[in-house]
Amino acid sequence: MDISLYIAKRYLRSKSSNNAINFITIIALIGVVLGAASLFIVLSGFAGLKDFTLQFSSVVDPDLKAETTIGKSFILTDEQKKKLNTIEGVALYSQVIEERVVVYADGKNYLASIKGVDGNFNKVNAIDSVIPQGSWLAQKTNQIVSGWGVAQNLSFGVLDYGKTVNIYVPKPGKGQITSTKNAFNTVSAINVGIFDINEKLNDTYVYASTSLAQRLLNYEPNQISAIEFKLKNGADEAVIKSKIQDILGENIVLKNRMQLNDALYKMLNSENLLIYLLLTLVSALLIFNVIGSIIMMILEKKQSLNTLFNLGVPIKNMRKIFFLQGSAITLIGCIIGLFLGFIIVQVQQTFGVVPITPSLAYPVSLKLENFIIVFLTISVLGVVSSKISATRVTEKLVTGF
Numbered sequence: 001m002d003i004s005l006y007i008a009k010r011y012l013r014s015k016s017s018n019n020a021i022n023f024i025t026i027i028a029l030i031g032v033v034l035g036a037a038s039l040f041i042v043l044s045g046f047a048g049l050k051d052f053t054l055q056f057s058s059v060v061d062p063d064l065k066a067e068t069t070i071g072k073s074f075i076l077t078d079e080q081k082k083k084l085n086t087i088e089g090v091a092l093y094s095q096v097i098e099e100r101v102v103v104y105a106d107g108k109n110y111l112a113s114i115k116g117v118d119g120n121f122n123k124v125n126a127i128d129s130v131i132p133q134g135s136w137l138a139q140k141t142n143q144i145v146s147g148w149g150v151a152q153n154l155s156f157g158v159l160d161y162g163k164t165v166n167i168y169v170p171k172p173g174k175g176q177i178t179s180t181k182n183a184f185n186t187v188s189a190i191n192v193g194i195f196d197i198n199e200k201l202n203d204t205y206v207y208a209s210t211s212l213a214q215r216l217l218n219y220e221p222n223q224i225s226a227i228e229f230k231l232k233n234g235a236d237e238a239v240i241k242s243k244i245q246d247i248l249g250e251n252i253v254l255k256n257r258m259q260l261n262d263a264l265y266k267m268l269n270s271e272n273l274l275i276y277l278l279l280t281l282v283s284a285l286l287i288f289n290v291i292g293s294i295i296m297m298i299l300e301k302k303q304s305l306n307t308l309f310n311l312g313v314p315i316k317n318m319r320k321i322f323f324l325q326g327s328a329i330t331l332i333g334c335i336i337g338l339f340l341g342f343i344i345v346q347v348q349q350t351f352g353v354v355p356i357t358p359s360l361a362y363p364v365s366l367k368l369e370n371f372i373i374v375f376l377t378i379s380v381l382g383v384v385s386s387k388i389s390a391t392r393v394t395e396k397l398v399t400g401f
Contacts, residue, residue, distance in 0.1 A: 003313065003317065004317045004318075004320035004321045004324060005324055007321045008320075008321045008322070008324035008325045008328065009328075024289070024292060024293045024296055025293045025297075025329070027289055027293075028287075028289040028290045028292070028293040028329060028333075029329055029332065029333045030333075031286035031287060031289040031290075031333070032286065032287050032290070032329065032330050032332075032333025032334060032337065032378065032382065033333045033336045033337040033340065034286055034337065035282070035283030035284075035286040035287055035333075035337065035378060035381075036283070036333065036334045036336075036337025036338055036341065036374055036375075036378045037337040037338070037340045037341040037344070038279060038282070038283070038341075039276075039279045039280065039283055039341075039374050039377065039378070040337065040338055040341030040342070040345070040370060040371070040374045041341045041344055041345060041364075042275055042276075042279055043272075043275075043276065043370040043373065043374065044341070044345045044364045044365060044366060044367070044370055045362065045363075045364050046268075046271070046272045046275060047364070047365040047367050047370060048362070048363035048364035048365040049268075049362075049363055050268045050272070050365075051363065051365050052363040053264070053268065054261065054264070054268075056130075056197050056198045058257060059125065059126050059127065059129065059130050059197055060125050060127060060130075060197060060201065061125070061257045061260050061261065062094075062124055062125060062228035062229055062230060062257070063229055063230055063231040063237070063256065063257060064228070064229040064231065064237070064240070064241065064244070064254055064255070064256055065226055065227070065228050065229070065254070065255050065260060066226060066227040066228075066229070066244060066248055066252050066253070066254050067225070067226045067252065067253055067255070068225075068226075068251060068252055068253075069251050069252070069253050070251050072098075072099070072225060073097070073219065073223050073224060073225050074223070074224065074225075074251070074252070075220065075222050075223055075224075076095065076222050076224055076227065076248075077222060078222070080247055080248065083247045084227075084244070084247060087240060087243050087244065087247075089231055089232050089235030089236065089239070089240045090229055090230070090231060090232070090235075090240060090244075091230045091231060091232045092120050092123050092124050092229075092230045093120065093124065093227050093228065093229045093230070094117060094118055094120040094121040094123075094124040094125075094227070094228045095117075095118050095120075095210065095224045095226075095227055096115060096116065096117055096118075096121070096224060096225055096226045096227065096228055097114075097115070097116035097117075097210060097213040097214065097217065097219060097223075097224055097225045098113060098114070098115050098116075098225040098226065099113065099114055099169060099213070099216075099217055099225070100112075100113055100114075100169075101113065101114045101167050101168060101169045101206070101216070102167070102168040102169070102184075103146075103150065103154060103165065103166070103167055103168075103206060104154075104165070104166040104167075104168060105154040105155070105156045105163050105164065105165045105166070106154055106155045106156060106163050108153070108154055108155070110150060110153050110154050112147075112150050112204060112205065112206050113204050113205050113206070114167060114169075114205075114206050114207075114208055114213055114216070115205055115206070115207050115208070115213075116207075116208050116209060116210045116211075116212060116213020116214065117207060117208075117209070117210060118139070118209075118210045119139050121207075121228070122136050123230070124228050124229070124230040125228065125230075127145075127195065127207070130195045130196055130197050131145065131193045131194065131195045131196075132194065132195075132196055133157070133158050133193065133194040134158035134159070134191070134192050134193030134194055135192055135193050136192075136193060137192055137193065137207060137208065137209060138192075138209070139209045139210070139211065140209060140211045141209060141212075142187060142188060142189045142190060142208075142212055143189065143190055143191075143192045143208070143209065144165065144167075144189045144190070144191050144192070144206050144207060144208045144212075145191070145192060145193040145194070145195055145206070145207040145208075146191050146193075146194055146195070146205075146206045146207075147194070147195055147196075147197075147201060147202035147203060147204060147205050147206065148194055148195065148196045148202040149199065149202040149203030149204075150202070150203065150204075150205070150206055151191065151194050153203075156191055157191070157194070158191060158192060158193060158194060159190065159191070159192060160191065161190065164188055165188065165189045165190065165191055166186055166187070166188055166189070167186065167187050167189055167206070167208075167216060168184040168185070168186045169184060169185050169186075169216055169217060170183060170184055170185075171183060171184060171185055171218075172218070185215075185216050185217070185218065186216075187212060187215060187216050189208065189212070195207075227248075229244070237256060241254050241256075276373075280377055280381075283377070283378065283381060284381050287330065287378065287381045287382055287385055288381075288385050290326050290329055290330060290382065290385045290386060290389065291326075291385045291388055291389040293326075293329070293389075294322050294325060294326045294386065294389035294390065294392075295389050295392055297322065297325070298322055298389070298392055298393055298397070302397065302398070305318055305393065305397075305398045306398050306399065309395075309398045309399065315393060315394065315395055315398070318393045318398070319390040319391065319393045320390070321390075322386070322389060322390040322393060323386045323387060323389075323390040324386075325386075326382065326385060326386025326389055326390070327382055327383055327386045329382070330378060330379065330381070330382025330383070330385070330386065331379065331382065333378075333382075334374070334375060334378040334379060334382070337374075337378070338371060338374060338375065341374075342366070345364050345366055346366070348361065348362065348364045349364055349366070
């Protein structure tokens with residue numbers, strides 16, 4: 001058996017004759033436990049917050065979205081539609097028309113975006129699940145579904161026949177505008193539903209049928225702004241993207257769900273990294289108590305080390321004793337801390353002890369990568385602190401001269 005490992009285990013199991021050293025060792029172990037537990041809990045909290053934030057935008061974000069790189073719209077030919085229908089792995093796709101419009105109601109104007117959608121849209125996206133008032137619109141009608149913010153700003157509700165909702169968009173063309181009538185295309189609509197996703201989308205979008213959007217924008221029957229795809233479970237996204245790109249041509253760009261929300265993902269990931277670095281620094285300060293504990297142990301065992309030296313044990317082996325002891329303290333504390341953090345996160349998931357609002361518990365999420373990140377972080381800090389403290393074992397310290 002390795003003599004360094006054997007002695008390190010004996011030192012770890014046995015109590016010191018000096019109560020102060022025992023107390024310092026316990027403090028060092030508690031510091032490691034707290035560092036590991038707090039880092040794991042906070043990472044789980046940010047993972048839960050990220051999932052909670054993205055679940056709202058993902059309701060109306062497709063698996064893939066095709067948009068033109070030239071202008072605002074493109075023509076989807078019947079031949080291209082046939083080819084898209086033959087792609088294995090594509091469950092459904094929806095043709096979409098988007099444009100900025102002015103919505104007028106109750107004597108007030110509001111700048112919004114109209115999204116003209118076909119009959120497949122509510123199958124590609126789970127828009128029905130976020131309509132707390134009213135229902136989804138019917139095709140080939142003047143029905144619209146508005147965001148909560150749009151409806152609130154213009155003071156109209158669901159099936160509010162007493163208030164006319166008019167949608168305006170500037171007419172394309174050149175020359176001087178002689179009258180308001182000649183400057184805008186307009187349609188009158190009836191709001192049949194109000195959706196509630198998040199503040200940005202609620203304040204921006206009004207959904208309408210494809211026919212209404214085409215009539216408002218003077219679009220041709222096959223002229224659209226984008227195509228939104230729903231993929232089958234287990235489908236290879238990269239392969240499908242390549243096939244769609246070949247059909248639609250190089251002037252079309254395809255984005256997945258993450259790319260559609262790249263700004264949100266970057267913000268959440270940046271905040272997560274910042275908190276991780278901050279808590280790693282705090283954990284390092286707590287774990288470096290191990291250095292003090294090991295140095296005190298070295299000083300107490302000075303006479304025993306002198307005996308080992310006289311028996312021919314090299315200085316590097318003596319250093320290894322205390323390196324292994326410090327690493328063991330860190331490893332034990334890390335495992336206990338992870339277990340404690342796991343219990344706390346489970347309690348929060350089950351009982352919602354910490355609320356955001358009276359009806360909403362703070363979201364947390366258990367992820368394997370967080371276990372790995374915390375274990376590696378605490379282990380590296382523990383190894384570094386043990387290495388630093390073990391270097392205090394020198395021939396001058398052991399022999400006294």
